[in-house]
Amino acid sequence: MAQMNMIQALNSAMDVAMGRDPNVVILGQDVGFFGGVFRCTDGLQRKYGEHRVLDTPIAEGGIIGAALGMGVNGLRPVAEVQFADYVYPAYDQIVSELARLRYRSAGDFHAPVTVRMPCGGGIRGGQTHSQSPEVLFAHVCGLKVAIPSNPYDAKGLLIGAIEDDDPVILLEPKRLYNGPFDGDPNKPAVSWGTHPKGEVPVEHYTVPFGRAEVVRAGTQMTIIAYGTMVHVVAAAAQAMGFDAEIIDVRSIVPLDVDTLCNSVCKTGRCVIAHEATRFAGFGAELAATVMENCFWNLEAPIQRVAGWDTPYPHAFEWEYFPGQTRVSLALKAVMEPA
């Protein structure tokens, strides 16, 4: 075990994977000599050579297209998209190709590509460095999608993704890179050193896809969240003194429907929280699924807490971000439905 922040955990995951399998390669913008603008690949090119950690041209579509071809030729590419906000030029290669190759070739061809991208706000990045596009991948069959909320899961999910023969989209909440964040930007920054999930094995391990985690058992309500919001909802529930069962979805696709719905059927109340834009966001799928499976147990309408249906404005970052106040209002609402 070692203390790691999420950046170090991700770096360790790639280090472990590259050490075990010579076919694992990394490619992306500034990932090589420089080690990535967030330092996630720091030192890996020095250790494994510039032929396994490639600096690429600034062409997300080319990066994914090339990674797919590498995957077909026996490599396990880990592609970094510098910000999730910049994945759209690669959307066609991801949606039409990466997600479809195994299906259209009846399993004769596949490309085990992992696509990493920092997502989410909270670093004053404005509308083009803050987006959370998870639902745009969740709707595309053929992709596995995960979002860690802590260093331990980040490393386990990333090793799992690299070793997985299906393409995986790994969204990394950049606000959590250096420490947990409860939604209050005015508090001094906390480090992962103080957090149990900052304890990360140095060696190989995986966190399975398709498994949500109950991060806090509770009786009064179920709060379903992922990424940064896991920490925000926990702080809000505690502040309000609710005995909430808090579930970290972790794996968006496949989705652990049983863990989510067993909890809600038990508590009878449900709040769903994510940072992405609300309308047709992944919270909609979660709400619909919970409603379908727990209808007879629900004692109040499911509440969705999310970012507004606007871009993420530079000046109004904290008005956009679904912080503790927005969460609290939803918690109140499920406890005392109008």
Place this chain on the structure above:
Amino acid sequence: MAQMNMIQALNSAMDVAMGRDPNVVILGQDVGFFGGVFRCTDGLQRKYGEHRVLDTPIAEGGIIGAALGMGVNGLRPVAEVQFADYVYPAYDQIVSELARLRYRSAGDFHAPVTVRMPCGGGIRGGQTHSQSPEVLFAHVCGLKVAIPSNPYDAKGLLIGAIEDDDPVILLEPKRLYNGPFDGDPNKPAVSWGTHPKGEVPVEHYTVPFGRAEVVRAGTQMTIIAYGTMVHVVAAAAQAMGFDAEIIDVRSIVPLDVDTLCNSVCKTGRCVIAHEATRFAGFGAELAATVMENCFWNLEAPIQRVAGWDTPYPHAFEWEYFPGQTRVSLALKAVMEPA
């Protein structure tokens, strides 16, 4: 009034718009001399000149990027994407640019671009000529999104889209181009001639965005659908002898929440149907919204009817398509919930 199929209605809409405003231009693949692979722009280049109806290179991203620039320079471009399945190369220009320009420039710049694309299955097009990507646009704030289910709405929505100063995505269910379709491929094809909505004014009119239409009043349940599925659910409800209230969403964004929810609050039961892949599809947003607004009136879980979470296979088109049987099972389920 005249008899028009959906292709003629769309053609008439562009004809009317171009005749009234010299700034309306059309661009896309094969839309000029040839008149489009589905003939939607037939005759328009001959009538308005090759400088207003442009054949373009096969580069969807270039088409939308150029259309945006034209829009900034005072034109009202109508861009055709040959199949919705091929819109992904343009996804960045649509999501990051078209949808964001007005916001990021505080209203100082905008581009009134309309993007037309045939969507949906039922023509044996296989996985790359059958997709319904509406939710991938619905989640992106700044875009208006509409899907007509008949020639009358198609013309009215398209003229409205062209005259709208916001960017609009118009998805055209290609299976409805030549006639209504109740989901049974074995029945002889029906023409729009026999359908009241095949009666289309030759002159200018618009169908407003943000307004759903109650296509059939009923008491037992509310069925929410759009595009091809409007006809399928109507046939299924009738076959089962249910007195269903059927609502054609028509405008995905903005969404007419009041019309949908007033109906469900009245009937207490709701089935939602679309052709797109189910997981995180637009049906999830509809279900979540209805649940939030009609929770206390619901007498059964809302049922979602949709395409499976797989690509659209060439050989299993009708097993994939959410036909009358799949709809019927959902109607039964809301009437006799387990």
Place this chain on the structure above:
Amino acid sequence: MSNPSRLHVPEPPARPGQPPDFSYLQLSPAGALPRPETGASWREVGSLAFGLIRVLDDSHRAVGAWDPHIAPENLRLGLRHMLLTRLFDDRMVRHQRQGKLSFYMKSTGEEAVSVAAGMALEPGDMLFPAYRNQGLQVVRGRRLVDLMCQLLSNTGDMCRGRQLPVMYHSAPAKLFSISGNLATQLPQAVGWAMAAAIKGEEHIASTWTGEGSSAEADFHYALLFASVYRAPVLINVVNNQWAISTFQGTAGGEQNSFAARGPAYGMPGLRVDGNDFLAVYAATRWAADRARNGGGATVVELVTYRAGAHSTSDDPARYRPRDEPEHWPLGDPIERLKLHLMGLGEWSEARHQELSAELDAQVSAEWKEALTFGTMSDGPRLNRDLMFEDVFKELPEHLRRQRELLRAELAGSP
């Protein structure tokens, strides 16, 4: 009409009713262009992107530095592959007309582009075809039955009924899965080649795109990555003059050749007579040798003509002169190779008739066999459960549930 517009709008030389006109085509006489060393720098070979590499002259003799000196039996094999491809195409179009297929796309007039290139490459080389490269399937020895079963989406379909007709693939034959989305295979082929180089293997990749599809971003990505990493890959642009209804000028061919894109990225560009079997073979071999020896990628433009309709859903008479095909100046690849072989005394009209008859019989026999795997209307059908497989490597819970729902649905339906 009075129009203030100063915009330049490319126009094909002739539309229906007008006399065909190919005067825009830059031609060089056979044998005119030099053949540089395969190790030459791209700057030294720049001129090859503008001229036209041709070997067969007007009297069908092989002339000049690019003559690959292929043994007669291999030339006959090439002729056989091309003829089989054409007869297969013709028959499949007929069957589509009869409603036995949902869709088809033929490669008539372009057979040399695929067959000669396929023969010039090594069996270990990975091919990333477009949808009009069926000649590659034939060269790589795919049985027509296998192709036909794909067209029929029947129980013998290597795609398990998932793909539109002609979207073949074969892992053992190293023929990559064809995508309905144009040009996506290009950067993938470059990535495959980069991986081969990273692993120190000497196999190369070759990929094909139509000139119209070269407008897509993926063409640019492919050239850029191929240039930056000097990937061992051939990027072939099949310029058959048309992209459905738009001519090659709309794709950017009015101002310069497509081969010229190569030098812009610091790679050789070869502009080749695509209907000259020997020229295509020689140019492919040159670029393949170069790539194999670490010289990096080459862009090869194959100048040819789409003699038929775009697909069975298309009617070219709506947008080009009916008689345009007869005026195509570079002739027919099969006819030209046939006359070349006859000139060598290695072939005769009689043997040609014989071969046609034999191959025609083969197509009939294999079609019969293919039908035993099922047709669109009857015979054995693929198991519907297959729809849910291969979305992921293992069937996830939600798809298992949906498979159950479909079973119930099919049971419940009349």
Place this chain on the structure above:
Amino acid sequence: MSNPSRLHVPEPPARPGQPPDFSYLQLSPAGALPRPETGASWREVGSLAFGLIRVLDDSHRAVGAWDPHIAPENLRLGLRHMLLTRLFDDRMVRHQRQGKLSFYMKSTGEEAVSVAAGMALEPGDMLFPAYRNQGLQVVRGRRLVDLMCQLLSNTGDMCRGRQLPVMYHSAPAKLFSISGNLATQLPQAVGWAMAAAIKGEEHIASTWTGEGSSAEADFHYALLFASVYRAPVLINVVNNQWAISTFQGTAGGEQNSFAARGPAYGMPGLRVDGNDFLAVYAATRWAADRARNGGGATVVELVTYRAGAHSTSDDPARYRPRDEPEHWPLGDPIERLKLHLMGLGEWSEARHQELSAELDAQVSAEWKEALTFGTMSDGPRLNRDLMFEDVFKELPEHLRRQRELLRAELAGSP
């Protein structure tokens, strides 16, 4: 390390600790290149894509056919714009260090690229800048206060607080909104120019991208559409040798120039000394005249050097030699124009000091004024309701509801 790899991986000439080396740069002596007629065909001007257009020689005299013969007062104006841009940049970086700004990107060493081009274009021409073209804002007479308010996202911000610092725009000044997504402005500029041509207007468009961003699809789309429709547009590639940590070879500059992409698409490509004010002015004017007269688009590569960090979040010492900037062979644009003017007897060290002092004072005064519109920490703040406006032209019902919810939230919060 023993590595089987045969992949070519581009490497910058020097990394930290190694001696800077710019021997890879192809230079031509000032005045060496011919200046063709603006109406010349792209084939005749091909060589300009490989040489380097320079006017100022080593003794800072203007020589050769490309000398634009600019009146001294205009040269002084250019010097003033460049100096103001640099002083503004330096001050803003300082304020960012002090925590007064969230982020900043300076253009130090590249001022001529924007200022000379901006002065060579007509006021009616539409500009589509990248994020490092602040010189264009200065040339077009934007007050620093307006730019500073954008940087501060305060009540004077033309973006209403929505954009990251430096993403300016001005409709009246015909400066398009800058996007955080690289290169997207390129096809948009081409579309704008196509519209101008369609409407028969004679204004042209000009757009800028970094050499690194030229790898994006949008660069290819822009060149293709500009070529196909001969759009009146200038496509400028600012090759400042670096894209964050990757050198221009990773973007495709190792094998050929970026200007060479022009001829590939059948357009002129001009490779220009980007630190030579006169050369940038002359090349821009040549391409602008050509476009205005119906000659279509030109690709202009400006060879310059990013003397500073990529942004305030970047530390170049991690990936390039600390002293690399001092070794840049093309000098500093301000220094070179200053010495040229002094050589003409039109400028002096004293006047230069005076000007610096004056502009420095201007920056201070405007910064003071900008702060009165609010800072990141205090002073007037933008109304939070603004967050919901301009998503659509009219506020839709669902955003009205969300605005209410936010108001409640803000009321409810401590």
